[in-house]
Amino acid sequence: MSFFFLAFSAAWKAACSATTQNPTVVVPSSRNFLVYPLIFYGPCKSSQISFQLIGTISSPSSPSVWWGRDRSKWLTFNGVTGLLITGTGTIDGQGSGWWGQSCRDHPNLALSLISCKQSTISGIYFVNSAQEHLVIYLSNNILIKNLHITAPENSPNSDGIHIEASQNVLVNNSVIATGDDCVSIGDMTSNINVSFVNCGPGHGVSIGSLGKNGNSVKVENIHVKRVNFKGSTNGARIKTWQVGLGYVRKISFEHITLQSVQNPIYIDQNYCDIKGARGNCGQKSTGVHISEVTYNDIVGTSSTYVAINLNCSQSVACTGITLSSIQIRSDKSGQQVISKCTNAHGTNSGVVQPKSCLQS
Ligand SMILES: *[C@@H]1O[C@H](CO)[C@@H](O)[C@H](O)[C@H]1NC(C)=O
Numbered sequence: 001m002s003f004f005f006l007a008f009s010a011a012w013k014a015a016c017s018a019t020t021q022n023p024t025v026v027v028p029s030s031r032n033f034l035v036y037p038l039i040f041y042g043p044c045k046s047s048q049i050s051f052q053l054i055g056t057i058s059s060p061s062s063p064s065v066w067w068g069r070d071r072s073k074w075l076t077f078n079g080v081t082g083l084l085i086t087g088t089g090t091i092d093g094q095g096s097g098w099w100g101q102s103c104r105d106h107p108n109l110a111l112s113l114i115s116c117k118q119s120t121i122s123g124i125y126f127v128n129s130a131q132e133h134l135v136i137y138l139s140n141n142i143l144i145k146n147l148h149i150t151a152p153e154n155s156p157n158s159d160g161i162h163i164e165a166s167q168n169v170l171v172n173n174s175v176i177a178t179g180d181d182c183v184s185i186g187d188m189t190s191n192i193n194v195s196f197v198n199c200g201p202g203h204g205v206s207i208g209s210l211g212k213n214g215n216s217v218k219v220e221n222i223h224v225k226r227v228n229f230k231g232s233t234n235g236a237r238i239k240t241w242q243v244g245l246g247y248v249r250k251i252s253f254e255h256i257t258l259q260s261v262q263n264p265i266y267i268d269q270n271y272c273d274i275k276g277a278r279g280n281c282g283q284k285s286t287g288v289h290i291s292e293v294t295y296n297d298i299v300g301t302s303s304t305y306v307a308i309n310l311n312c313s314q315s316v317a318c319t320g321i322t323l324s325s326i327q328i329r330s331d332k333s334g335q336q337v338i339s340k341c342t343n344a345h346g347t348n349s350g351v352v353q354p355k356s357c358l359q360s
């Protein structure tokens with residue numbers, strides 16, 4: 001096992017210090033590589049470096065193997081510019097051993113890009129992570145495309161892609177079916193686009209949760225379009241804690257289809273997850289300001305009665321919400337769906353079904 005650790009590290013070091021154009025590390029199809037936590041550091045000498053995954057990389061499947069090791073990461077690229085991760089290989093988190101255990105004990109069995117720039121990840125299959133499958137953190141100019149990410153619907157915290165403290169990230173043409181968010185967007189993010197994604201089962205595309213520690217949130221220019229939600233617990237969701245400050249603005253969800261989605265359009269500005277709350281729940285005079293949010297061309301079925309739920313703060317209302325060309329009906333014949341608004345202000349255009357409840 002440590003042989004593979006050394007082999008990968010040595011191959012990366014050689015490629016990263018090569019002065020040739022596009023040095024490449026190849027993970028061949030010949031076998032399943034079992035690896036312990038690995039960090040591939042940049043910067044590299046060449047302006048582009050490739051990591052070609054053809055075979056399978058698996059993490060140790062037994063939680064006990066991780067005792068005494070850093071559980072926060074598994075495969076990490078740190079500080080690399082011009083990284084190209086390609087191939088049709090698989091990254092297997094072997095997370096099932098953790099799914100029955102407390103979340104705190106889970107290693108973050110993910111592929112992480114930390115402080116990377118001008119990089120692409122394409123074509124890879126991800127399965128069964130104990131936590132997020134792909135994390136983009138402190139990075140800029142990242143293209144993520146043609147990925148397949150799957151984990152069982154009941155696997156806790158198995159987000160597909162988590163993006164945080166990053167700018168200019170495009171997630172395109174991917175299939176994500178997991179037990180948590182298909183894509184989750186964290187704090188300090190801007191210019192993030194998510195398009196041509198099939199999402200579900202899972203918790204939808206979520207911005208948040210944000211502001212949990214009373215921090216000043218900065219999230220803007222997030223555009224989600226041509227996403228198909230199927231059997232997910234949410235569609236387009238924004239969730240913030242009342243104790244938070246700052247803003248979430250210039251957001252759009254467009255050309256979305258829904259098939260039996262529980263909360264197709266959902267803003268929860270009163271988000272509270274009792275387990276991690278530390279007294280941060282309940283009515284507060286603070287709030288993260290949510291503004292300039294457009295929902296356009298959203299069509300399909302809801303599996304619950306409240307298809308549109310804009311539950312905004314009493315202290316810091318949502319403003320500049322636009323509902324345009326919305327046609328959501330129940331997935332059960334003969335049943336109605338409704339919209340519910342609390343402190344949600346904005347305008348409607350075109351057909352809005354169920355009838356809008358926005359205040360001007
Ligand atoms: C995104 O995916 C769509 C659909 O497959 C494709 O037409 C488009 O060119 C892709 N865009 C990028 C930037 O990869």
Ligand SMILES: *[C@@H]1O[C@H](CO)[C@@H](O)[C@H](O)[C@H]1NC(C)=O
Binds near residue numbers: 170192193223
């Ligand atoms: C992101 O989406 C916005 C709005 O649809 C668009 O103007 C912008 O060009 C997109 N950026 C990328 C990198 O795809």
Ligand SMILES: *[C@@H]1O[C@H](CO)[C@@H](O)[C@H](O)[C@H]1NC(C)=O
Binds near residue numbers: 270271311340342
């Ligand atoms: C809105 O949020 C409050 C506070 O969490 C909750 O009590 C209420 O039920 C929510 N309303 C809807 C319609 O979800």
